[in-house]
Amino acid sequence: MNDVMITNIKSLILPKKTDGPLKGKEMDELNIVDDAIVVIKDGKIVYAGAKTDEYETKETIDAEGKIVSPALVEPHTHIVHGGSREHEMSLKRQGVDYLTILEQGGGILNTVEQTQKASFDELLNKASVNMTRMIQHGVLTVESKSGYGLDRENELKQLKVSKALEDKFPVLMRHTFLGPHAIPKGREAEEFLQEMTDLLDEVKDYADFADIFTETGVFSVDQSRKYMEAAREKGFRVKIHADEIDPLGGLELAIEQDAISADHLVAASEEGKKQLADSNTVAVLLPGTTFYLGKNEFADARGMIDQGGAVSLATDYNPGSCVTDNLQMIMAIAALKLKMTPNEIWNAVTVNAAHAIDADRGTLEPGDAANIVVWDAPNHEYIPYHYGVNHAYKVIADGKLIFERPGLNL
Numbered sequence: 001m002n003d004v005m006i007t008n009i010k011s012l013i014l015p016k017k018t019d020g021p022l023k024g025k026e027m028d029e030l031n032i033v034d035d036a037i038v039v040i041k042d043g044k045i046v047y048a049g050a051k052t053d054e055y056e057t058k059e060t061i062d063a064e065g066k067i068v069s070p071a072l073v074e075p076h077t078h079i080v081h082g083g084s085r086e087h088e089m090s091l092k093r094q095g096v097d098y099l100t101i102l103e104q105g106g107g108i109l110n111t112v113e114q115t116q117k118a119s120f121d122e123l124l125n126k127a128s129v130n131m132t133r134m135i136q137h138g139v140l141t142v143e144s145k146s147g148y149g150l151d152r153e154n155e156l157k158q159l160k161v162s163k164a165l166e167d168k169f170p171v172l173m174r175h176t177f178l179g180p181h182a183i184p185k186g187r188e189a190e191e192f193l194q195e196m197t198d199l200l201d202e203v204k205d206y207a208d209f210a211d212i213f214t215e216t217g218v219f220s221v222d223q224s225r226k227y228m229e230a231a232r233e234k235g236f237r238v239k240i241h242a243d244e245i246d247p248l249g250g251l252e253l254a255i256e257q258d259a260i261s262a263d264h265l266v267a268a269s270e271e272g273k274k275q276l277a278d279s280n281t282v283a284v285l286l287p288g289t290t291f292y293l294g295k296n297e298f299a300d301a302r303g304m305i306d307q308g309g310a311v312s313l314a315t316d317y318n319p320g321s322c323v324t325d326n327l328q329m330i331m332a333i334a335a336l337k338l339k340m341t342p343n344e345i346w347n348a349v350t351v352n353a354a355h356a357i358d359a360d361r362g363t364l365e366p367g368d369a370a371n372i373v374v375w376d377a378p379n380h381e382y383i384p385y386h387y388g389v390n391h392a393y394k395v396i397a398d399g400k401l402i403f404e405r406p407g408l409n410l
């Protein structure tokens, strides 16, 4: 006897399971089955498809005629950090830009100070609030970066908090070492980068990927290449914060280094975008950051997809450049500003996001984890359309109903 059947599903969204990410035109293909059921046993999918009488289960979860999809995958966050930076909004209003704030010792370095001061428990409690909200918004797989410690003790503290989050919540996580995220005040780039490179052996026990912020005033392409080569030699797959503000050639470097993802890419070159199609690298676009930094030019998702590349989407949740943990909001910005189609967007936040962090998630094939969301929406196009609110109605983790949207108590 199976355990659970999800019944009364108006439409079931079924992204395609493939060995690599969906690229180019494939990104616009999405299987949607009307009048469907999902059958679950031991937390895994037994069947997801058209309604049939073939299965018996001990329990049912009523989808109430709503739409159902795999839980979303969030492939780029800075969820573990101390404090907040609301004061930067006034600076931005006065015209001080992101890199100038960083150059003056604020921005990332402000959060570094607050993260260094915070205890393990303080960081865990704070990140737990955001993780709860992410889950309530339909996310059950989360990538989490360090990078606000900038020394051995505090980078390890951040990574250990990240691991503790995974133990505390029914989520699958990937943990990324981002030691070279900024240059501490009074330090010299090369010498600090060497210190972070020397930490790679030790952080290997806690981190799945090694990441770096390649940007004007932070790390150059040459410095980043050196770090990525060292990380790869130690067995890491690499990631990069590339071409976020200035076009430095970070995307080309990512492809050269066989990075699992290249993230941001607002200022990526035409050459880099072209090379994406023949690479193993997923472009993780973060349009919430472009919006929050008040820029008018967004990453050229159309150029990347239309030339055959693989694109994913993430919040980039962090206290400075994108203060939202709502991935549905990013789906809306992707529709409006990246001109991505609804099918491309759904693939970008499920299968392609999973490939960007090497997680077997985002699909509902037999044997997959039964991580599922019932959405209070008439169809899959509705979620990017009705923006800024939470459409997740029921969230099911490993076959267990863990969140139901509360109503009003009138």
Ligand SMILES: N=CN[C@@H](CCC(=O)O)C(=O)O
Residues within 6 Å of the ligand: 078, 107, 108, 111, 213, 241, 244, 289, 316, 318, 319, 320, 321, 322
């Ligand atoms: N740009 C670099 N790192 C983060 C921002 C971190 C911060 O501002 O605190 C990002 O991905 O946007």
Ligand SMILES: [Zn+2]
Residues within 6 Å of the ligand: 076, 077, 078, 241, 316, 318
């Ligand atoms: Zn980031």
